[in-house]
Amino acid sequence: MSNQTSIQAILVCQGAEYKAVCRGLSRVTGCTPSVIPIPVGTKTNSIYLPNSQDIKKILNHPQPRVLVMGLCGSLKPKYRVGDVVLYKDCVYQENTGNTLVQKCDATFTASLQEYLQDKISVVRALTSDRIIWLKSEKRLLGQTLDTDVVDMEGFAVLEFFKSTGVTVAMVRVVSDGCNGNIPNLNLALSHDGSVQPLSFAIAMLKQPIAATRLIRGGLRGLQVLEQFTTFLFQ
Template sequence: MPNFLSINTILVPQGAEYKAVCRGLNGVTGSIPTLVAIPLGMKPLLKYLQQSPGNGQFLVPKSRVLIMGICGSLSDRHTVGDIVLYQDCVYQGKQQECDRTFTAQLHSCLSQKASLVKSLTSDRVIWSAAEKRHLGETLAADVVDMEGFTALEFFNAVGVSVGILRVVSDDCQHNIPDLTSAINSDGSLNPLPLAMGMLRQPLAATRLIRGSLTALKVLEQVTNLLINLRHI
């Protein structure tokens, strides 16, 4: 079925997530979507989308952008390694929806491998298990990330269809290190604060590393599966 799952561009947060998706694209035969590494966080991403000289490649109306990466769980229903497809993102009482047709096609391709979820986007790292559960309950959100709402708001305004697929890297039962200070203003990671944050909470850091490695492996696998299944 031609054009069943056309994807023009894949956006992935820079660093380990981007590398995992690159590995997933290795060995794929035929054409692959344009792969773009994006900054971490809401403000750096918005600045990048507004100012990047190369953003014309994914600002073509009716084009399709797939955002991939990892996320944190706000619900007992989703645990480390689970694949989730966003229906929408909320931020400070506002909501942005993913493209329904695109999302339904992604869901169909992945059959039972992915859950449809509602997401919260945060401008800081949500590290406390208690806060995760509280946010999940009060906002009826399943997962949290730091880029989804910004991307949807930007692309929805210019008529670009967006789907968001992520893999859960940390659950809502355990704290992770507070790494907010390790994210630079340009959306890159600063190695020294990152290391210090990990050392201050070694048990939480070990759990985060283990969960991230699991999630990144699943992200690599689902990338390979999706791109091999899509029909251009």
């Protein structure tokens, strides 16, 4: 990518997604961006981002560019497991029902779109406080909020950086389609965004078919995320 050197950092969820991006970058020679792991969840990032030393280093850069990467879930049938999507904006629905929108940087996003062309789809994302696990709810949210994919961090990242002068773009890989349920893993998520292994295992065992779907989709999504990272920064 011609302007790869101008991306100072990649933000990606801690754990498997972080490892996949690091593996992808390990195949790239030359100057690569730093990779910063962030916690899962909107509220956790609202606390983490202002207090992170790694983030403070980005804010000190004269013209910082940050790329958010990771996995997401589909809210519409046209976006399938393994598809790479480029965000134009993120929608967040407050408890009051009020809908807020944060936009990704238009120039940065357009440059990525021009470079990647048919390898990606440009989408509107929903950022949710919880895991959307029922296929019926996925499709309903896609229709009522006119959103294409769902994550748990995008809006919080854009909101934090909006007044800092940092330009942000987001690229994610679909790891969960909207044609089936996945296990309800909400009780397995800790307040700090980490996963509680025992609660996770119990939730997976309770819904074996949904668990298989989640595992298959996750493995495929991580594989594409790793390959795409190499391609983007080569």
